[in-house]
Amino acid sequence: MTSRHVRPIDLGAQPPHLSLEFVAFRELHLPRYLSYAKVWFREPGRAAEAVELAFRALAAVWPEILGSPNPTAAAWQIVRSTVTARTAPPDATPAPRATAEDEDLAILHYVVGLATPEIADVVGADTASIASQLRHALRSDIGEW
Structure with missing residues (x-):
């Protein structure tokens, strides 16, 4: 948190x-x-x-x-x-990260403890997009944190 x-x-x-x-x-x-x-x-x-x-x-x-x-x-x-x-x-040489944005959102939500509206406020996106991306992250290996 x-x-x-x-x-x-x-x-x-x-x-x-x-x-x-x-x-x-x-x-x-x-x-x-x-x-x-x-x-x-x-x-x-x-x-x-x-x-x-x-x-x-x-x-x-x-x-x-x-x-x-x-x-x-x-x-x-x-x-x-x-x-x-x-x-x-x-x-x-930084490796390309196809899920860098999803990874950041997962960190902000699952590790830092921010709620979806707070994440939207931090990254400058709308809440619905953040919720959708978090669902995607949860289905991927990022959600295994």
Whole structure:
């Protein structure tokens, strides 16, 4: 389950011009992003570092994120790619993952403990699509977790 009382990561060197929208987005999504990252790292500090890097990347392109058709989905892709890049061994060629999206949804639901509407909020999708993909994941080997 997610911890609703996760301490925010110190922004430290973040630029002082962060918009109110960015700060609100960060506060809303930090606990869920951190819970997701903790699944991939043995040390909580490494998960926090990955999420911090993702938020720094988001801050750098925040106006473009807000101007995208689905800002939440665009932000989620940055978080996913940041976590994935930090978990891949150096010089490793990532293997294609046909079920990467289903795997992420299964992690968010079965491991992190988010309900379908919460997952939809995190990844920027509609609840019906998430429910359908979770059913698919349950029928596949992902559901064996």
